[in-house]
Amino acid sequence: MSKDLSVPPEIPKEDSRPKWDNKFQYILSCIGFAVGLGNLWRFPYLCQIHGGGVGSWMVSVLVSLYYNTVLTWVMWYFINSFQEPLPWSACPLNENRTGFNEECYRSTAVNYFWYRKTLNITPNVTESGTLQWWLILCLAACWAIVYLCTIRGIETTGKAIYVTAIFPYLVLTIFLIHGLTLPGATDGLAYLFTPNLNTLKNPRVWLDAATQIFFSLSLAFGGLIAFSSYNSPKNDCEKDAVTVAIVNSMTSLYASIPVFSVLGFKATTGYWDCLDRNIISIINEFDLPEESIMRENYTAWISFLNSSHPEKIAGLKLKSCDLQEFLDQSVSGTGLVFIIFTQAIILMPGSRAWAILFFIMLFCLGLSSMFGNIEGVFTPLLELRIISKTIRKELLSGIICLICFIIALCFTLGSGSYWIDIFDSYAGTVPLLVIAFFEVIGVAYVYKIKRFSKDVKWMTGRKPNLYWQITWRFISPLLLLIVFLAFVALQIQKPSSYAAWNPKYEGFPMKEEKVYPPWVLAICVLLAVLPCVFVPLVALFNLIKQMCRSKDTSFIQPEVFSCQEANCNFCHPKESIPIVSVCKKK
């Protein structure tokens, strides 16, 4: 590296803080962390329907636990995609081989593979069921991959991120091109982009949009702060923040297009199947020759037959086929990926290849977000020197991964997916809003915007303009408060319920609506409150510490920002550059 010899270069100390190899690695990591599974399965769902330190460390831990279980499911589907034909394409036979397995027959093969063969789900959350050994194997593999990639902190994740952040975009593009060639894709896209002005009047729409963009950016996890802390202090963080936010939003939009093309294709195929079944029953009943009724003249035939033989038509009990109805079957989350998309993939020619590509992409998306979560757990432990320095990084990351693996075993039980929904709804939502709110308030009003603007000017070379001043001071805290209150209000309004998969239910294959028992509700509240409660607790603790110190007047107080977050890197800006002279003189 050529350096101007007049400026003393820094000689890194032994075991010094790692650094990103280049700026691109850092940006990719932030994008990878922000762009996760939610961009793929939550944003398109919302389109279709309507149109915080110890606190954030805790949230990172809780989220890491269940997020990797979702990756376990993705891995399970991935290793099953190598089978020809795909195992979720056909129902297994029953005992005497005269028909299909009853649970599978009444629902669909795809549903059966997901609920029975993968999750082996219990009928309600109180029945824990047994540990599913195949899921345990996949969980072990997933944590091993996470360990492999985070073994030395950002030195290894920085290399892995090149693959895990870029590959999903490649696959999305391939799916985009293929999806647009499928029949019915245009119907799906028209459905996506046609605004329904009535739904915009519903406040729930705006709340969903606000929460989606907030959680999508993966704020308040501490992961972004952890990543950024590995940058050099003079870094244009304003440009980085805008870049990551824009790329995240663009990715959500970009991902919706192939998702909706495929959904349109699936709806069209379902509609055609419905028509074909009706046509067969009509032909059999009226003994008409083959191919007399086609999909195109179906409606004409139906009206003719209805007028001439209404009782016969009524006796057939034909199902009404409506394309809109098929398009309206919207699902988000695990349902979209593991049920709807897998069903669509079976219908495509070359389904094995598509399935493999799709699940690798999902795995990469989830893995890059896991890096952020693990960094959010890992870095504070190193920074705060809670763990002694003699423990090597490899050992520490190994211990963290092992502990998380053991705790996450409870998600491989029969009732595991119900618990993941609970964690997702309570640990991954409310605490983040609270922590982010306190972060903004802390920086804007405790640390004071003037000091913060000076820090930013020192780092980027220019003072943050009026837009940032207004948003930091007023708009962000206000919006966060509104979103938080609306969220809580909506939660209180309806009793917390969940949809259980119960084969013995009369309405099967519809899911059974059940209410959470009190002990589960207590856990939900604990998950939501525990990370939040640390914010005022730590603030109180620091306040008491400062008051004790101020009694001792000989102690010179440095400019300390009362750190409410565990990994606050704005604490001592002036002390962070190690300047060591070139020639070591004895």
Added chain:
Amino acid sequence: MLSFASQMHRMLSKYGLVSKQLWEIMQISNILLCNVTDRVSFWFVVTDSSENVTTVPGSEVEAAIRMNRNRINSAFLLSDKTLQFLKITPTLSPPVEPSTPVWLIVFGVVLCLILAGIVFLVVAGIRQRKKKNKESTERENLEEKCEVTITVENGIPCEALDLKAGHINGVFAADNERFTSL
């Protein structure tokens, strides 16, 4: 229709599925078709004597058809989906399952790759640490020996560098020969 009757006759008589005493008397004419429609569907009965009076019980015919379903299908070049016997649900063949499930094999491959990666990284880390330790102890020993202060630039002791003469870098020196002189 005639071909169907002949096929049924052949199957029922040749494959010994009807009781032995009827076997000899069975003829093609014993298979009667009725209710034939345009859509190629019909009823048929099998009679058990030349007088065409009594019929072979339906259960026996059903059993015979059930056992020979695939032969009948292949005779007509049809399948279970295109040739339907009402009230006789076809016995479905189970899907082909390999001895070890495919997913276990793929899982084994993936796991081996991961473990290889982890072992490689851990060993590389240990080796790097040993090298660094060795280097730092060597430098400490060197510094301890020298009484005179040693100035270090970029990790190389200043005395080792001949700052006036400089080093000739072979790569760049060769440039003189590569470019044609003006």
